[in-house]
Each structure stands twice: as structure tokens, then as C-alpha cells.
Amino acid sequence: MSDFLTLERLTLGYGATIAVDSLDFAMKPGELVALLGPSGCGKTTTMRAIAGLMTPVSGRIELDGRDITRVPANRRGIGLVFQSYALFPHLTVFENVAFGLRLARVPAAQVRTRVEAALASVGLSHLADRQPKALSGGQQQRVALARSIVVEPKLLLLDEPLSNLDARLRLEMRSELARLQRELGIAMIYVTHDQAEALALADRIIVMREGRIEQAGTPEEIYERPVSGFVANFIGFENCFALRDGKLKGLAAPGFDTGTATGLAWRPNAVRLGRGAHRGTVAGASYLGQVVEYLLATPLGDVKAEVPAAAPRHAIGAEIAFDLPQDGAVVLHRD
Amino acid sequence: MRGLGHLLLAAVLVFLIGPFVIICVAGLSGGETLAFPPEGLSLRWVAKVFTVESFRAAFWLSIALAFGSTAVALALGIPAAYALERYDPPGAEVVRAIVTAPIVVPGIIVGLALLRHLVIPLGIPVPLALMIGHTALLVPYAVRVVSGSLVNLRPDIEEAAVMLGASRLQAFAKVVLPNIRAGIMAAFIIGFITSFNQVPVSLFLTGPGITTLPIDMMFYMEFNYDPSVAALSGLLALMSLGVVMVAEKLLGLSRYV
Numbered sequence: 205m206s207d208f209l210t211l212e213r214l215t216l217g218y219g220a221t222i223a224v225d226s227l228d229f230a231m232k233p234g235e236l237v238a239l240l241g242p243s244g245c246g247k248t249t250t251m252r253a254i255a256g257l258m259t260p261v262s263g264r265i266e267l268d269g270r271d272i273t274r275v276p277a278n279r280r281g282i283g284l285v286f287q288s289y290a291l292f293p294h295l296t297v298f299e300n301v302a303f304g305l306r307l308a309r310v311p312a313a314q315v316r317t318r319v320e321a322a323l324a325s326v327g328l329s330h331l332a333d334r335q336p337k338a339l340s341g342g343q344q345q346r347v348a349l350a351r352s353i354v355v356e357p358k359l360l361l362l363d364e365p366l367s368n369l370d371a372r373l374r375l376e377m378r379s380e381l382a383r384l385q386r387e388l389g390i391a392m393i394y395v396t397h398d399q400a401e402a403l404a405l406a407d408r409i410i411v412m413r414e415g416r417i418e419q420a421g422t423p424e425e426i427y428e429r430p431v432s433g434f435v436a437n438f439i440g441f442e443n444c445f446a447l448r449d450g451k452l453k454g455l456a457a458p459g460f461d462t463g464t465a466t467g468l469a470w471r472p473n474a475v476r477l478g479r480g481a482h483r484g485t486v487a488g489a490s491y492l493g494q495v496v497e498y499l500l501a502t503p504l505g506d507v508k509a510e511v512p513a514a515a516p517r518h519a520i521g522a523e524i525a526f527d528l529p530q531d532g533a534v535v536l537h538r539d
Numbered sequence: 540m541r542g543l544g545h546l547l548l549a550a551v552l553v554f555l556i557g558p559f560v561i562i563c564v565a566g567l568s569g570g571e572t573l574a575f576p577p578e579g580l581s582l583r584w585v586a587k588v589f590t591v592e593s594f595r596a597a598f599w600l601s602i603a604l605a606f607g608s609t610a611v612a613l614a615l616g617i618p619a620a621y622a623l624e625r626y627d628p629p630g631a632e633v634v635r636a637i638v639t640a641p642i643v644v645p646g647i648i649v650g651l652a653l654l655r656h657l658v659i660p661l662g663i664p665v666p667l668a669l670m671i672g673h674t675a676l677l678v679p680y681a682v683r684v685v686s687g688s689l690v691n692l693r694p695d696i697e698e699a700a701v702m703l704g705a706s707r708l709q710a711f712a713k714v715v716l717p718n719i720r721a722g723i724m725a726a727f728i729i730g731f732i733t734s735f736n737q738v739p740v741s742l743f744l745t746g747p748g749i750t751t752l753p754i755d756m757m758f759y760m761e762f763n764y765d766p767s768v769a770a771l772s773g774l775l776a777l778m779s780l781g782v783v784m785v786a787e788k789l790l791g792l793s794r795y796v
Contacts, residue, residue: 257698278701290699293692294717303713304703355703 206269208233208391209254209359214263216249216415223249225415226263231393231408236385238394238406242438246415247395251361254393256280268358283357287364289348291336297323297347298332304355322354325384342373349381353388360392366401378404399439403427411435432538433467441469441534442508467536470528472497475509477518480527482507486518500526559776566770573766584770594771597755600666601735604751608673609681609730613723615674616681621715623682624689635682642679646739649676654743665746672740677730684729688722689715728786732779 207230216224224246231237239247252258254265256277265273272280291300301319310318323329326346336344345365352360365381366374382405385392396402402409403423411418411426411434419426419435430436433444446467477498484502491513498518500507509526518524561575569579588594619638623631641649650672658668692715700710741751750758752775760768
């Protein structure tokens, strides 16, 4: 399959500030790509440039075989679901969804059937006559989604679509989004700072850092083999340690091929307590239900460990042994 | 404390509504001179208002002026407010300050300045001079009130419209305008009433035979101290009240002003 969307050496900026630096990226038709990164990493800027809401400093954007770098946003055939939903406050739910169709002068009978189908697909047929302000956050989100998909865009961009919802609704909307994407087969770019959302939804994740791509890969690759301390940290390896001459702070790191490696990282649940080569003092303990999370002060620095709540507890201030096992570690080649 | 509060409330109401009541009652006087309490009641001065030729001409000029200058002020003020709110252009603060100046500077100075440095040197005819003066006076209100309703409108709904296929102009017409309609109506009513009641600026710009209603009433009173001016004032007050009540009914004006 040929590439559906290509960004070539795309550079974006606000005034003299460069926000995105010479980005290269390609996606396939029907793919769901997550742009993942902390705020300020350039992911939203990249999305706005793809949408046409900002003009690149340099570089090229190609969609479906056509150079769209200079095509205005309203002629790109790209949909965008805003973080704030951005519903039109003066129009009913029905008219919000019908907006794009009416602009395209679709005959009234077709508008009705298509809007009704779109509302049905997000489960909101019964609220067609409401005003947006009479809806809950989750319902507004669904209207925003219906409004974007009813015009059948080639590509749908979603800007942190779930960040304004509470945890439960977030899960519900997440599976809803996955279902819609399967049903419509539409290519989507999903911008988020939430690694769990990216892992659950995306076919491919692009981790961004300071305007560049830090790592791109499948959720499994990103989750299991982060290439840098930055990605490791972002994806839940909270214990990242730099290597000096293949050693962890003077301690040998036996068994690792530390040739070009710059660091090693462990998830909290990979750290074993009670035995091992390292020693540390318990500085904090939080009971989280299933697990207890310990914070250890050690010569390596702070170490976070997560153990099953059923395991023997350690008192704060106690000095205990711990192990950073080889099989739970990832080798990092950059910081 | 409670008693004092009620007293204060009563005083405020008396001072707010009192003059209006006095003018209306004085206008219904049966006597020959403007007086309160009136000497008997009659509608003769109300009837007289409609027979004074200069009142009739001045009324229509004032109405045309109020509609015209408010419309022009809005045509200039809406894009200005939009640009100031959305683009925050360089020098936005200076523009805001300049646009507010006619509210801060006494009208009499504005009128004199316009006369000396614009109307006389360029030989601008009276109706056009009035139109320019009133428009300059109303632009600040238009910019301020419209800005107020733009602040409450999220800028991303315009982008949402664009992403659905609208041009920037269509987004403005179909999404921004309907949402600031109430602000525009409020600015229109404020502008209309300000222009209609305007004295100081108009004073310098009116000429022989062409004058606005408030100025004409002032001159009339200098020579005729009869209750017809009070009757006219009462009628005008009722007209303003009617406009505000209709606006309140249609738009819920009190939510915006």
C-alpha cells in the first residue's frame, strides 16, 4: 500500500520560535496513528499544520497523492475534533451536525438521512433537537465526532479528544472511537499526552519531543523497547539510570550488552524487594489497593518499586535489599 | 439597617424616576407657562408639539441621523472589535485608547474641534458634518459592546466551521455573527439613544434651518417658555422606553448591558 499522508521536512514555527523541526512522517490509508508527547512537544502544532490551520515555515504535506501544503484548510477534506469540542452554541445538535453538509449544498432530504445516520452511529438520535449547552461533556464530544464524520473526510484529526472527560467516560469513549474507526475504516491521527490512550487505540505511535520525532513504532515496540530515557520515562519506566563505562554508578551491570548503551530502565513492577545486590532505605509507601508502591532512597538515586499488596510490608525508614533483574530491564541508547 | 436600606432605595428611585414624572405631568399642564405642579390638566400642549414645524423637521433629521450614524458606527466597529479581539494586532492598545477617546473627552470639545478643524476648512455641509460627528461619538460604544460579546465566544468555533468547509468569511457570517447578534442589537440601541439625545457635539455642527431635535428644543425654550417642550420630552421618553422594552422582550437586553 502506498502512503496516504506524507510530511516531508516539515518545519513549523510561531514568529522566531521553531516549534517543529524538519519532521518526516508517512501514514497508510485507514491507519490510526497517535502523536504522543508532553505539552509543548509540537504534537498539536503538527496536527494544526496538517489541518491547514497554520502555514508551514518550510516543507511539504501530501494527502492522497496531492500536494496540499498551500491548500486552504476548508478545501483539504480533513476533519478535526477539537479538544474543547467547539460546538456552535446557536445551533441545535441536528444543525451542528448538518453544518458541513449544508455548506456543501447537499439536498435537504440527503442532509436529513445522513445527519440521522451520523447521530445514530454515536448513539445520540434522541438528542437531535437539544442545544449544545444542554448536553454533558461526553454527549458534546459525540456531537463533535458526528459533525466531523458526517462530511466523510479523507482524514480525521483528533486533538486530545478525551482529556476533558472523567476517567470512566474516557474508557467508554475510547472503545467507542475504536469501534467507529473500525466501522468507517477512516485514517485518523490522534493527538494525546496520555500513553494509555495511545497504547489502547493506535496502530502506530509517534513519540514527539521538542519538535522532533523521538521514536515511532507499534504500541508493543514503544512499550517494550523504548529507545531513550525520555520515551522510557514517558511510557512508565520510572526508574531510569545512566550508565558510565558500562556501569551503574560504579556497580557492574552484569549480563547486559552495554556496548553503545547510555542507560538502563525498569518499570516499578519489575523491581524486586527483599533480596538482591542493591540496598536502599524505604522513604515512602502508598497503598494502592492491588499493589503497594514504595519509594526507596538508594545510592543510585530514587527507586520506585511496586509489589503485590499481599507481600510482606516494609516500614518507612527500614533498610532493605532489592534487585534490578536483567529480564525486566530495557537498554537505552539515548537519554 | 434594614430601614436605612429601604430609605436609600426609595431615594434612588425618587431621583431616577422623579424627573421623568415631573416632566410628564408638566407637559399635561393646562397653563401658559412651564410649571410644576401644573395649573390644571389638558392635552393642548401635547397637541401643539405636532403643529410646530421646526420640531417635525428636527425630529425626522434626528431619527435619520440616529439610524445612519449608528449603522455606520457598527459597520466600522464590528470589524474593528473583531480584529482587536482575535488578532491582537500590534498597537491594539493604542487603537483601544483612541477609540475610547470620544467617551473621555467632553462632547463640547469634540464638537468644537470637528467644527474648527474639519467642517470649516473642508466646507462640509451640515447633515454630513452631523453624521461624521455622531459616528465618531458612537464608534467607541460599538467597539466596546461588540468586543464584550466576542470575548465570550470561543475562537475555535470559527476553526471548526472552516474544517467543515467554510471560508473565513462564511465562518464569520454563519458562526460569529449569529452568536454576537445580541451584542450588536445592544450596541445599536445604545448608539441610537446616544445619538438621538446628543447635545454638545451637535451644538457646534448644526446650522441655520438644519438642526437636531434636542438642539431645536433648547432654542425653542429660549423664546417660548410654554409646556410644549415638557410634553415633547415626555413623548420622547416614552418612545425610548418603548424601544428598550421591545428590545428586552425580544433579546433579554438586560443580560448584555
